[in-house]
Amino acid sequence: MSGVRVRVPASSANLGPGFDALALALALHDEVEVTRTAGGLTVHVEGEGAGAVPLDGTHLVVRALGAACDLLGLDPGGLALRCTNRIPHSRGLGSSAAAIVAGVAAAHGLAGLPPGPDALHLAAEFEGHADNVAASLLGGLVVAWADTDQDKPRYRAAPLTPHPALRPVVAIPDTQSATSTTRGLLPAHVPHADAAHAAGRAALAVHALTTAPDLLLPATADLLHQDYREPAYPQTLALVRALRAAGTPATVSGAGPTVLAFTLTGTLPPEVDTTGFRIEQLPIDTEGVRITPFD
Known part of the structure; x- marks a missing residue:
C-alpha cells in the first residue's frame, strides 16, 4: 500500500x-x-x-x-x-x-x-x-x-x-507526570497483606467491570501503588478519596495525574469539588486500533 x-x-x-x-x-x-x-x-x-x-x-x-x-x-x-x-x-x-x-x-x-x-x-x-x-x-x-x-x-x-452500562469519566489536571518518576516512588517490597489485598481486589475488578458494576467501589480499592505516589500529585489522590467517599468508584488513571471514575450516568457527584480538573465523559472504545490503507 x-x-x-x-x-x-x-x-x-x-x-x-x-x-x-x-x-x-x-x-x-x-x-x-x-x-x-x-x-x-x-x-x-x-x-x-x-x-x-x-x-x-x-x-x-x-x-x-x-x-x-x-x-x-x-x-x-x-x-x-x-x-x-x-x-x-x-x-x-x-x-x-x-x-x-x-x-x-x-x-x-x-x-x-x-x-x-x-x-x-x-x-x-x-x-x-x-x-x-x-x-x-x-x-x-x-x-x-x-x-x-x-x-x-x-x-x-x-x-x-466491559459491562455496557459503564460510563467512564476522567478528571484531567493541567499538571503532568512522568511514569519513570512515579514508578520511582514505589517501594521494592510491600507487606504480604497488601499483596493479598491486591490479588483479591484485582480478581473482583474483572468481575465488576464485566458483570457486576455495583461491586466496583470495593473492587477498585488499592493498597499497592496509589498512596505511594501521592507526593507526585496530592490533588489527584485527594479527588480520588473525595469521589470514593461520595460513593463513586475512582482510581488514579495509569501513572497519573488523571483521575478515572466509573459511573453509570456519565456525571460526577455535584458535591465533590473538581476545581483544577477538566472533566470529560469518555465512552469505552471497544474497537481498538483501526487501520485504513489507501493507494
Missing part, C-alpha cells in the same frame, strides 16, 4: 488494584497518516505535543514503525507522517502507548497484514509493560501479562467485554 491511516484510542491502566495488568480503552483518539514517498522522512504534528515532540527519526511513532517493519521484513522507503494528537501527554491516558501502537499498526497496514500477537509483544517491549498497549490495540477491557518461562518475557493479553 502507498499509505495507511491509523486511529488509536487512549487507555487507562491499573484500574485500581490491577497494577500493570488491567487496562481499558477510551474513546479519545490519536490519528496518524503514513504515506510512502520517494525518499527521506518528514513528520508533522498537530494538537497535543506539537512543538514539543521530535520531528525526526527519534519520534516515537517513527521508532515503533521502524521496529515493526524490521519484524515484518518490510522496507517502506521514504515516509511522510502526519500526526493529529488528541490524547493529553504525560497525564496517565496512555499517550506513549498510543504512539507505539500507531507505529506498529501502520507498519502492518503498509505490509497488508493485521497486527497479531507479535505486534502486541513488540509494542509491549517498547512500553515496558503490556496493559496500555493491549488496550489501545485490542479495545475494550484487557488483562495483560508476561510469560516469564523463557529467556526473556513474552507479553500477552486477553480481551474482555
Whole structure:
C-alpha cells in the first residue's frame, strides 16, 4: 500500500488494584497518516505535543514503525507522517502507548497484514509493560501479562467485554507526570497483606467491570501503588478519596495525574469539588486500533 491511516484510542491502566495488568480503552483518539514517498522522512504534528515532540527519526511513532517493519521484513522507503494528537501527554491516558501502537499498526497496514500477537509483544517491549498497549490495540477491557518461562518475557493479553452500562469519566489536571518518576516512588517490597489485598481486589475488578458494576467501589480499592505516589500529585489522590467517599468508584488513571471514575450516568457527584480538573465523559472504545490503507 502507498499509505495507511491509523486511529488509536487512549487507555487507562491499573484500574485500581490491577497494577500493570488491567487496562481499558477510551474513546479519545490519536490519528496518524503514513504515506510512502520517494525518499527521506518528514513528520508533522498537530494538537497535543506539537512543538514539543521530535520531528525526526527519534519520534516515537517513527521508532515503533521502524521496529515493526524490521519484524515484518518490510522496507517502506521514504515516509511522510502526519500526526493529529488528541490524547493529553504525560497525564496517565496512555499517550506513549498510543504512539507505539500507531507505529506498529501502520507498519502492518503498509505490509497488508493485521497486527497479531507479535505486534502486541513488540509494542509491549517498547512500553515496558503490556496493559496500555493491549488496550489501545485490542479495545475494550484487557488483562495483560508476561510469560516469564523463557529467556526473556513474552507479553500477552486477553480481551474482555466491559459491562455496557459503564460510563467512564476522567478528571484531567493541567499538571503532568512522568511514569519513570512515579514508578520511582514505589517501594521494592510491600507487606504480604497488601499483596493479598491486591490479588483479591484485582480478581473482583474483572468481575465488576464485566458483570457486576455495583461491586466496583470495593473492587477498585488499592493498597499497592496509589498512596505511594501521592507526593507526585496530592490533588489527584485527594479527588480520588473525595469521589470514593461520595460513593463513586475512582482510581488514579495509569501513572497519573488523571483521575478515572466509573459511573453509570456519565456525571460526577455535584458535591465533590473538581476545581483544577477538566472533566470529560469518555465512552469505552471497544474497537481498538483501526487501520485504513489507501493507494
